[in-house]
Amino acid sequence: MSTVFYSHPDCRLHDMGAGHPECPQRLDAISDHLLATGLDIALQFKDAPSATIEQLERAHSAHYVTEIQDLLEQVRVGGTAKALDPDTVACPQTLAAALRSAGAAVAATDDVIAGRARNAFCAVRPPGHHATRDEAMGFCFFNNVAVAARHALDVHGLQRVAIIDFDVHHGNGTEDIIAGDERVLMCSFFQHPLYPYCGAVPKGTNMVNVPVAAYTRGPAVREAIEAMWMPALEEFKPQMIFISAGFDAHREDDLGQMGLVEADYEWITRQIVAVARRHAGNRIVSCLEGGYCLSALARSVAAHVRVLADVA
Numbered sequence: 001m002s003t004v005f006y007s008h009p010d011c012r013l014h015d016m017g018a019g020h021p022e023c024p025q026r027l028d029a030i031s032d033h034l035l036a037t038g039l040d041i042a043l044q045f046k047d048a049p050s051a052t053i054e055q056l057e058r059a060h061s062a063h064y065v066t067e068i069q070d071l072l073e074q075v076r077v078g079g080t081a082k083a084l085d086p087d088t089v090a091c092p093q094t095l096a097a098a099l100r101s102a103g104a105a106v107a108a109t110d111d112v113i114a115g116r117a118r119n120a121f122c123a124v125r126p127p128g129h130h131a132t133r134d135e136a137m138g139f140c141f142f143n144n145v146a147v148a149a150r151h152a153l154d155v156h157g158l159q160r161v162a163i164i165d166f167d168v169h170h171g172n173g174t175e176d177i178i179a180g181d182e183r184v185l186m187c188s189f190f191q192h193p194l195y196p197y198c199g200a201v202p203k204g205t206n207m208v209n210v211p212v213a214a215y216t217r218g219p220a221v222r223e224a225i226e227a228m229w230m231p232a233l234e235e236f237k238p239q240m241i242f243i244s245a246g247f248d249a250h251r252e253d254d255l256g257q258m259g260l261v262e263a264d265y266e267w268i269t270r271q272i273v274a275v276a277r278r279h280a281g282n283r284i285v286s287c288l289e290g291g292y293c294l295s296a297l298a299r300s301v302a303a304h305v306r307v308l309a310d311v312a
């Protein structure tokens, strides 16, 4: 069985303005590198469908889904970009891109649970892990991973899923949505203090938050994962694993000050794949979050996807 690679041309059209780090070229860098390395032949490429309102409302309040869809539709029709916060800008193509991003995660979940794919990587933007139940923030509009996790639980009837977030920033939106939902175990590390300046005190007993200091490098992160994530995952025995795959903890990425390299992303992915093999019938859906140094992003995604696709 193959690894599915979900994306959509609409995800490239979301543009938050000149100089914004969360830029369309991120997806170009990833696809170029997959082609250049020949890794593309190991993947099954699929176009993401759009998420439905019903799917979005599994992670977001009905009020928020209505409000943000109305706002993004106004921007689409009006043709003028609108800043929701200093970092998060809606442009006329944002609605389509955001629906494709969440839709990719849902469709990937369907494929993996149906056995059409062993696992999946969603190369999508906007990212999702800062989007809370009721708020867009930090480049994020809909929480792609939380929408997909709830889809697995509520539609497919799974009883336990894990969310693993290795972005350099704390996934506060995902925590806001799933803290207290004992069907979900969330394991993360993140640079602290750093945007969004929370996470050191977990909001629920189902959260394994590992704040780490700036300039922390791979060996210390690996030790923390072995000590903090692995026992929790082994005890929880997730039936499926979702990954908030941000690559901005890379040494070359300027949005964080951590020191991971491609080999660390490969190692982390191997640990997740091993847990999925032991407990989850190999089921993994990974969704792109951050990663802003284009070259480091492309190399790190390749290292991650190479392990998912089991390419030597």
Ligand SMILES: [Zn+2]
Residues within 6 Å of the ligand: 167, 168, 169, 246, 248, 289, 290, 291
């Ligand atoms: Zn990030």
